Amino acid sequence: xxxxxxxxxxxxxxxxxxxxxxxxxxxxxxxxxxxxxxxxxxxxxxxxxxxxxxxxxxxxxxxxxxxxxxxxxxxxxxxxxxxxxxxxxxxxxxxxxxxxxxxxxxxxxxxxxxxxxxx
Numbered sequence: 552x553x554x555x556x557x558x559x560x561x562x563x564x565x566x567x568x569x570x571x572x573x574x575x576x577x578x579x580x581x582x583x584x585x586x587x588x589x590x591x592x593x594x595x596x597x598x599x600x601x602x603x604x605x606x607x608x609x610x611x612x613x614x615x616x617x618x619x620x621x622x623x624x625x626x627x628x629x630x631x632x633x634x635x636x637x638x639x640x641x642x643x644x645x646x647x648x649x650x651x652x653x654x655x656x657x658x659x660x661x662x663x664x665x666x667x668x669x670x
Contacts, residue, residue: 577619578602583631590615593643595624606631610656617649617665633658 573589583603584591593600595618602616618626626643628635628650635641635652641661643649649665 584614584616588614590617592617592619593626594618594620594622595626596620596622598622598624600624600626602626602628604628604630604635604652604654604659608654610654612654613651613662615649615651615665616643617647618643618645619647621646628652630659635659636661 574587575590575592576588577592577594579594579596579600581601582591582593584605586605586608588605591602591614593602593616604614605612608614616626616628627640628643629640633654635658637658641650645667647665647667650661651663651665652659653662654660
């Protein structure tokens with residue numbers, strides 16, 4: 552166990568038996584993700600909501616942002632620094648759409664898209 556409470560391993564994989572829980576938070580206002588956030592579930596209603604990815608994250612940090620309502624407002628995901636897939640931001644417009652992104656030390660990259668319907 553590291554001094555920050557994380558798990559440190561020298562093997563190329565981590566096996567978890569039992570439940571795994573990641574911090575999730577519901578928001579309905581412009582929000583900057585914190586060091587303890589893993590996922591934001593965003594309700595927009597009719598207005599737009601801006602989500603800022605964590606500032607100064609560690610390399611490899613993964614976070615998720617999902618728009619959960621059918622409101623007309625879009626969610627705009629913006630890095631605190633660097634880019635997101637080479638762009639300044641990423642919009643999420645449809646209900647139950649989202650992204651899972653990872654930080655490489657300079658920029659954020661989408662590693663999975665959350666689709667409104669899972670097949």
